[in-house]
Amino acid sequence: MTPAIPLVLLGLVDAAFSGFRAYAGSDARIRKQRATARAALRGLAVGAVLLLAPTLTAALLLLTAGDRARTYDTLTAGGLGYLLPLTVYALAVLLSLAAYFALSFRAGTLAVVIGLGPLTLLRPLAVAAACLGAVLNGGGGSALLVGATAGAAVLCVEPAVHRRWYHHVR
Amino acid sequence: MWTFLGRGSWPTGLRGEGVGFCPVHQLEISDLITVVDPHSGHRLPVRRAEVIQQLRESGDERAARIVAELPTDRDGVLDPHAVDRLLISVHTELQRLSEELRIGERLVHLLGPLFTAIRETTGQPGPYRLVDVGCGLGYLVRRLATTKALGTDVELVGVDLDAALVGEADRLARAEGLSCRFVRGNAFDLPEAATVYVSTGVLHHFRGPALAEFFQAQAASPAHAFCHFDIAATRLAPIGAWIFHRARMRNPLGRHDGVVSARRAHSDETLLRAAAVPGIRALLYEPRGAANPFCTTLRPIIGVRPRLEAPFRQALGRDAHRMVGPEHLAGSIR
Numbered sequence: 001m002t003p004a005i006p007l008v009l010l011g012l013v014d015a016a017f018s019g020f021r022a023y024a025g026s027d028a029r030i031r032k033q034r035a036t037a038r039a040a041l042r043g044l045a046v047g048a049v050l051l052l053a054p055t056l057t058a059a060l061l062l063l064t065a066g067d068r069a070r071t072y073d074t075l076t077a078g079g080l081g082y083l084l085p086l087t088v089y090a091l092a093v094l095l096s097l098a099a100y101f102a103l104s105f106r107a108g109t110l111a112v113v114i115g116l117g118p119l120t121l122l123r124p125l126a127v128a129a130a131c132l133g134a135v136l137n138g139g140g141g142s143a144l145l146v147g148a149t150a151g152a153a154v155l156c157v158e159p160a161v162h163r164r165w166y167h168h169v170r
Numbered sequence: 171m172w173t174f175l176g177r178g179s180w181p182t183g184l185r186g187e188g189v190g191f192c193p194v195h196q197l198e199i200s201d202l203i204t205v206v207d208p209h210s211g212h213r214l215p216v217r218r219a220e221v222i223q224q225l226r227e228s229g230d231e232r233a234a235r236i237v238a239e240l241p242t243d244r245d246g247v248l249d250p251h252a253v254d255r256l257l258i259s260v261h262t263e264l265q266r267l268s269e270e271l272r273i274g275e276r277l278v279h280l281l282g283p284l285f286t287a288i289r290e291t292t293g294q295p296g297p298y299r300l301v302d303v304g305c306g307l308g309y310l311v312r313r314l315a316t317t318k319a320l321g322t323d324v325e326l327v328g329v330d331l332d333a334a335l336v337g338e339a340d341r342l343a344r345a346e347g348l349s350c351r352f353v354r355g356n357a358f359d360l361p362e363a364a365t366v367y368v369s370t371g372v373l374h375h376f377r378g379p380a381l382a383e384f385f386q387a388q389a390a391s392p393a394h395a396f397c398h399f400d401i402a403a404t405r406l407a408p409i410g411a412w413i414f415h416r417a418r419m420r421n422p423l424g425r426h427d428g429v430v431s432a433r434r435a436h437s438d439e440t441l442l443r444a445a446a447v448p449g450i451r452a453l454l455y456e457p458r459g460a461a462n463p464f465c466t467t468l469r470p471i472i473g474v475r476p477r478l479e480a481p482f483r484q485a486l487g488r489d490a491h492r493m494v495g496p497e498h499l500a501g502s503i504r
Contacts, residue, residue, distance in 0.1 A: 024266050024418070025262060025263040025265075025266040025418065025419065025420070026262060026263075027262070028261070028262045028265050028307050028309070028338070028342055029342060029345065029346055030309075030312050030313055030316045030342075030346060030348075031316065031346060105272040105275040105276055105279070106462075106465040106466065107465065108272055109271055109272065109464070109465050109466070109467060110462070110464045110465045112270055112271060112414075113410055113414070113464045113465075113467060114464055116270075117413050117414045117417045117418065118413055118417070120417040120418075121413060121416060121417045162420075
């Protein structure tokens with residue numbers, strides 16, 4: 001099983017949320033559903049472009065490898081190791097979001113205070129854990145390279161969207 | 171170590187009035203970079219070097235560095251337009267926190283039953299008037315105007331001494347066609363009396379006697395009640411504020427002041443003691459020990475005319491048990 005598809009999906013979902021975060025706090029209107037959706041789409045678009053970097057890195061590694069089958073297996077193992085910590089992180093975010101939207105304002109506050117807020121700060125650590133998982137699962141240097149590129153790409157989406165569209169907006 | 175802090179900024183409905191004592195290491199930058207004359211309401215020039223010196227003397231080098239980045243004119247006076255833009259930007263980010271922490275819902279949760287009790291008790295058809303003291307960008311007023319959660323017989327007014335914030339609040343309300351208004355000035359000098367005074371994140375700016383004076387001014391007015399939300403003073407509050415402001419705010423000033431606000435938050439005992447003024451029954455909703463601090467980051471001190479307490483509790487239903495008076499904390503506030 002190739003972990004590429006779930007990893008790309010996770011990356012794109014993360015990019016959409018990054019777009020939202022880039023916009024949030026720059027618009028004091030009350031009704032802003034359209035602007036929020038637009039920001040998420042901008043994040044998605046920027047994320048799709050930035051995620052080409054790890055895709056191209058993986059492709060380059062495969063094309064230049066002496067033993068492509070072995071390199072593919074190595075990257076697959078690394079990808080699975082990379083996916084595991086990110087899945088745990090994504091589940092924690094999903095659970096917090098579900099609690100935030102489904103429960104009362106008190107439980108919603110709890111979901112923000114111990115879930116969504118700290119989890120935003122922990123994103124770089126989640127990427128670092130994923131890189132470590134890639135290495136520990138037998139991905140070696142090549143998986144680490146692809147994983148680090150992918151991590152840098154997803155972490156760059158929010159600042160890129162903010163700088164491009166929302167830096168001077170109030 | 172204590173110092174005299176002349177107020178001139180944040181809780182702008184009363185700017186320039188709330189003068190008191192504050193520990194020197196707990197200065198909020200936004201309190202220092204705008205100063206309004208308490209009598210005329212005019213804005214006064216602020217010298218950057220003096221603000222920096224004040225912050226350095228308080229031991230807050232980081233805050234001094236933030237202020238050092240602000241633009242000045244040739245005489246070293248802070249550029250008022252740049253300061254206005256900065257404060258609007260910070261308040262816009264701050265609104266995001268209110269949205270995420272669902273402060274609007276928390277307010278309606280209490281104000282709905284409170285207005286029900288007022289309607290029943292007074293028997294007047296209205297209109298009633300809700301005045302948001304130190305409204306900033308008027309998020310709560312505009313949200314209430316959008317949702318009409320309190321009913322169409324409640325007029326919504328936001329008051330702030332900061333002309334730039336009031337102007338922006340008014341612009342935002344007009345842009346969305348909202349039925350509410352914003353006034354620059356002192357909340358207690360309005361030509362029309364308030365039925366209920368509210369605020370969010372304002373109380374910790376009042377230190378010493380200024381806090382009791384704030385409540386006394388409302389007791390002396392024709393208002394039926396007040397409901398002021400502020401940060402719940404817990405050990406977790408400064409850490410939580412740091413995490414949350416770090417995660418959600420970009421502006422260094424907003425991050426700095428957010429954490430300082432949590433450190434300056436008044437205890438339950440202080441609020442209950444200060445709000446227990448003649449003619450008002452002071453009540454604290456979700457006091458420390460009776461609420462999960464992770465679920466209640468902000469909690470209100472409520473004041474009602476004594477005849478309103480019973481109908482208010484009745485309108486609150488089961489949630490009335492979350493509300494306590496000074497007798498609940500008698501042992502600790504004595």
